[in-house]
Amino acid sequence: MTTVHADTARIPVPTQSTYQTRVADYWNAEENPVNLELGKIDDLYHHHYGIGDADRTVLDEPDPGRRRERLTGELHRLEEAQAQLLASHLGQLSPADRVFDAGCGRGGGSVVANLRYGCHADGVTISAKQADFANQQARKRGIDDKVSYHHRNMLDTGFTSGAYAASWNNESTMYVELDLLFAEHARLLRRGGRYVTITGCYNDTYGRASREVSLINAHYICDIHPRSAYFRAMARNRLVPTHVQDLTQAALPYWELRKEADHLVTGIEDTFLTAYRNGSFQYLLIVADRV
Amino acid sequence: MTTVHADTARIPVPTQSTYQTRVADYWNAEENPVNLELGKIDDLYHHHYGIGDADRTVLDEPDPGRRRERLTGELHRLEEAQAQLLASHLGQLSPADRVFDAGCGRGGGSVVANLRYGCHADGVTISAKQADFANQQARKRGIDDKVSYHHRNMLDTGFTSGAYAASWNNESTMYVELDLLFAEHARLLRRGGRYVTITGCYNDTYGRASREVSLINAHYICDIHPRSAYFRAMARNRLVPTHVQDLTQAALPYWELRKEADHLVTGIEDTFLTAYRNGSFQYLLIVADRV
Amino acid sequence: MTTVHADTARIPVPTQSTYQTRVADYWNAEENPVNLELGKIDDLYHHHYGIGDADRTVLDEPDPGRRRERLTGELHRLEEAQAQLLASHLGQLSPADRVFDAGCGRGGGSVVANLRYGCHADGVTISAKQADFANQQARKRGIDDKVSYHHRNMLDTGFTSGAYAASWNNESTMYVELDLLFAEHARLLRRGGRYVTITGCYNDTYGRASREVSLINAHYICDIHPRSAYFRAMARNRLVPTHVQDLTQAALPYWELRKEADHLVTGIEDTFLTAYRNGSFQYLLIVADRV
């Protein structure tokens, strides 16, 4: 089944708007240590945050080099835990199944899914550089017969309708219109297929987007949706939630640790912590069935 | 604030349809031991099922009377666990807050909420007999200044807009149109208020309603909704999910135990077990914010 | 034009859900005398009920064998009257026109349309056995150049857009989502084409589905829609009613007679009679134009 897609993996994505070009430029240029240093550890390059309790004893490490190393490792362990949580909700997948990784970044999520289920994976990113990097990694791991990355628009992939058993967005929904996104997932997923997203969303209960949410938007050139927007757009696109979990509390240890890592911080750490704590921002897992 | 409602508690509900009359007749006549015997234990009368692991050693009890007693007690413990799970999601309530129990049956849920938070509660049931029974219980407990039950239509309560901090349906949504129901909850809840439901729903992933689901409908004269219907109707009525949990697995021990209780069975036990196991039916918790 | 479809008539339908498999299993196994015995009379095999006044003198027939025969014949006359009523609303069709029979069962309806108008017909059923049986009948009649049956999903036929002058569902809408169904009819019908359905629906005026409606659902593994659902879904799919007729009264004589036919009853007869008489269930004809 891979061959169906392999030939199109190098077709350049028609960038549709100035905004998308600017986002692509950002990610083509991005070389944040928090992504690269953590990925180097085991060649699982993620572009998302971590969850779960942190081992804060790494901060007590007296040796500066070792402290950096242990801090980096601990943050990677937390982001790995997040990736595993997402992967654990993809449903019962077999090696013959195919999954779609929307907004795949440097490719870590697809590798996790492949390692876990043996399944085929198609990752899509708007950054040509990320797609190249990820495909290189797949070749290096020897899984490029099953896992491939495509420089495409996740709203208009050109992939075959109904060909996917599962799909996900790991912190990549804030760059796109949700109705267009979920329409594409609904088109690609087979009946009964599973969709999963972990995302930051702003909290309608708090009100409109807080100042902190806007600062995060400015930092990443993204446009964070309110929580309500996810459920409205899913309702319109035959995606029915089966599990929803507020991960906000579970996300705090990662950020509290990260702000101590001088070699990794990007400057947005305190804004995240404030946003989570004042109730204006949430870290949310939604698992839905394609019906 | 209670006095606002107290005077209207005895106003008979205008029964709007033949269907509603038939449902009211059913509950006015209902005297199932599984509801009454369990309630007698501690005067917490529930009309819902239980969750969590069961102590199946009660089945090994050699003395028949004692066996019945322990079985009854264990089932009550499980339904109590369900009631507590629901109540634990009502948000941070103070004694000054007011909650709305839609489809209150013999009143157990409102008592649980009052015991837990000290809050005011208004229960609504289409059965005059249930409302009377529940009010009697409240008086007996000495909480009738804070908890009252009303013989009303939950779709058209006549209660004050925005007066409620939380509201719920515990296995009572399958008797009504969800859009009308959620419109009424949205009207009654204050901004930021919390809505919770635990419900049986049929599973869109399986397909349409299975034979087992239809048999359950016939048993209770109800009309079980597909899971998708909940999220669509919430999306239209400013109720935004914050926590969704599939309780199907957690519901099985209750039913497996109940089918062994000859003095309590109603005959629907195997149908529930088959429906849960073949994937056509789910026991679902949805927690949502009124935005 | 037939050749366009002939080659695909044997392509197995991708069964999409467990529910659909279970429905297909039901119909593959079904051998009810009320369908087979009646069909044998003149090789018009219907899967629906009858309408119109019954000749109840057949019950007075003293000879048991003759009584059975006359009873069978009378029921077949009534179901034939129903099929003719439906066919009479298909619009002005010529032999060059093509019609679509959605949920064709053992094929009687398409034969009726062909005999009446000389038109081409494509029947679709989820049961491979029914499709085979129906195609055999068509060959036997020598009309297999114009009438063919397909083992397909009526929600996703793969047939050519706009190729049909008329289409119908005769008691087969209760197995599917109406929005998906009417979208497919609207796609297949040419502008100005005619859609007809005769269906049992539950009556919104009564309220939600009654116990009897649920028992019918359990009997046939179907999911009867409320009357309102038909008009809402048609309004969304460019199908505009031009004639609507409540056939409930006209359906009673068939059921009253059938319950006397010991050799044909399936056990659901009294439930139907009660449901029709207590106002919770209706037998409805809707004729609509594709605009």
Place this chain on the structure above:
Amino acid sequence: MTTVHADTARIPVPTQSTYQTRVADYWNAEENPVNLELGKIDDLYHHHYGIGDADRTVLDEPDPGRRRERLTGELHRLEEAQAQLLASHLGQLSPADRVFDAGCGRGGGSVVANLRYGCHADGVTISAKQADFANQQARKRGIDDKVSYHHRNMLDTGFTSGAYAASWNNESTMYVELDLLFAEHARLLRRGGRYVTITGCYNDTYGRASREVSLINAHYICDIHPRSAYFRAMARNRLVPTHVQDLTQAALPYWELRKEADHLVTGIEDTFLTAYRNGSFQYLLIVADRV
């Protein structure tokens, strides 16, 4: 119950738009013999057309005065048949029930309903002159304790919600927005109440409004809706069709006879006949339940 409305019957309607003023002016000035001469026969003043087979022998009457008289009588018989058809679909009404006649003109329809069922009736017209005339007629008949006419806007009557067992528009829907109209009917009707309309609509199957339809619009300063608009607006306003009948053929004899009546013609007769015959215009009965 009458007294509730009696005091408001003289409150002038706030005319909302220039269009409505112009329509009101038209009907305040209108003195067409086809309305007045026919009404005089038995004091049943209708503002609609007739249905059914005509006795065309009246045209052979040699005496000119007698010919006019018989022609007038025959047309009145046909319009009376139309009024009775509408009234026969209002459901089972008792003398305690109340009906709403939206766009009542000179009041004939409400009298017909009162004579048939003994029920209370509230007619509403935008023309003060028509309301006065109709109330005068009611007093003359001695039914003004049960039947009253109001100079109001049918889109915003100010009447009590849920107070009506039935309501109708007899050829008056083409002056208003259907969504606003049906929202008001749905508000006024009790659950299970019946709504009936007989109306000219343009035929979506034909296409957009034909020249003839536009000429009719110009003649009456109205804005004829397409057939589809009725079903879409009903679907949005909890009005579910139970009977739909195309009366176009039944309407032709009236118009064919009327065009021969030199003393009654208004000049629009041929346009109606052409519009009905070329398929662009339909005379439709819709009976719906308020659910």
Place this chain on the structure above:
Amino acid sequence: MTTVHADTARIPVPTQSTYQTRVADYWNAEENPVNLELGKIDDLYHHHYGIGDADRTVLDEPDPGRRRERLTGELHRLEEAQAQLLASHLGQLSPADRVFDAGCGRGGGSVVANLRYGCHADGVTISAKQADFANQQARKRGIDDKVSYHHRNMLDTGFTSGAYAASWNNESTMYVELDLLFAEHARLLRRGGRYVTITGCYNDTYGRASREVSLINAHYICDIHPRSAYFRAMARNRLVPTHVQDLTQAALPYWELRKEADHLVTGIEDTFLTAYRNGSFQYLLIVADRV
């Protein structure tokens, strides 16, 4: 890119409804001097009205022939001004861009766009005669390599999705359903493409269609939409207004002058003037972006 379309330019449009046939017949037969005489001046044949202040001194011209000539010239100048206003809003187009002229009539608008921007143009008309005439003109001008006209249905052009940088309707929206029309424009326009319409619409502020609006409908066999319908249909089809201008006052001088031109009047002049002046009718420019 032209060649993509050239081969299909002669494929006859499948006329879908009686209404469309009648409109096509009208335009195939139409030979109004007000269109032909004005077009002859410089071979720019328009089918729309003019805007801007008129030079009414042409009426004082004593020589009758010269007066006619000057009158004709002045009216053409005004309709040319209208065409230029529309063209000026098409966005920044290059010679490589392609535009779509929906309802192109005798082709003037596409020529104007080509002359202004050097772009490719595809005009579509339901009249075969108009398409032939317009193609002849293009050949005569030597621009038939860039500008071509097609006898097609503008609701279903068969052109390539996303291939157009701009598109418009110049007084041709009143013949079609706006939702179907805007869906086709949205399909054809690339993201960020520009849509422009100049149209007569009836004014919802006034109320429903006035008598004058209906007379205009009858004159042209069209079905003028209310202003609100444009914005509702655009909102559903990803067309976002960026400039809206009421041209009603600017349209009056054209009509005031035209009614003095005995050799050009069609008889509808006074109706337009009354409709514009009594507030029931508007001449509107809407410029929107495809997002």
Place this chain on the structure above:
Amino acid sequence: MTTVHADTARIPVPTQSTYQTRVADYWNAEENPVNLELGKIDDLYHHHYGIGDADRTVLDEPDPGRRRERLTGELHRLEEAQAQLLASHLGQLSPADRVFDAGCGRGGGSVVANLRYGCHADGVTISAKQADFANQQARKRGIDDKVSYHHRNMLDTGFTSGAYAASWNNESTMYVELDLLFAEHARLLRRGGRYVTITGCYNDTYGRASREVSLINAHYICDIHPRSAYFRAMARNRLVPTHVQDLTQAALPYWELRKEADHLVTGIEDTFLTAYRNGSFQYLLIVADRV
């Protein structure tokens, strides 16, 4: 009519969400010279930007004090021009008419409307301090019998339905949900009433919110809507655009001048200029009729 509202002018607004409290806090604390210094000139305190060509010779003024004064004056002239543009689109208002100023700030807009038309005005602001200040100004001018300011939520004013001839938002829509806002305007405006907004919106043609838009959001704690959202929400709330104008170019001179005014800058000036120039942000005037 004023007295209807006067008694409620001091009723504190129920602040509904944390977000609203934070916005109110911001404006209660705000003392930006760019608002206060400009307002002092003639006691017209605006909270919006200016439009039109600027007299940049004020920058050449050698005397620093005089330069500041002239700069301040010039900026005030430009913001006054904006206020007049808005006011000029409110329709034909008489002194008996009443207007609603949603998000009135320190009250300048209502004064402008009163001076221009002599009409009554009700301003609403979420900041108690702004309402007090504005009422003080009205008293000082002696127009407090006609103009009053209320500390209320503009989404839920409690004012009388249909009582307003015109209403507006001048740069205040970005703090609220548009559907709630336009529903309130539609409720308050009489049929045919006029709604006007001047607002910054992000440009859907560009894509999602740009970094600059997010920085503006962070600066003001607001949540700028995309342009499309305005037209969608108006379409749902019976507000029909009649004039739409892109004021982006006209807004540049104000910002270019303001960035030179060291005594007035707030630091957001360059962000605005970049946002306007890169096409991601627009300054838009929408004039709509309530139908």
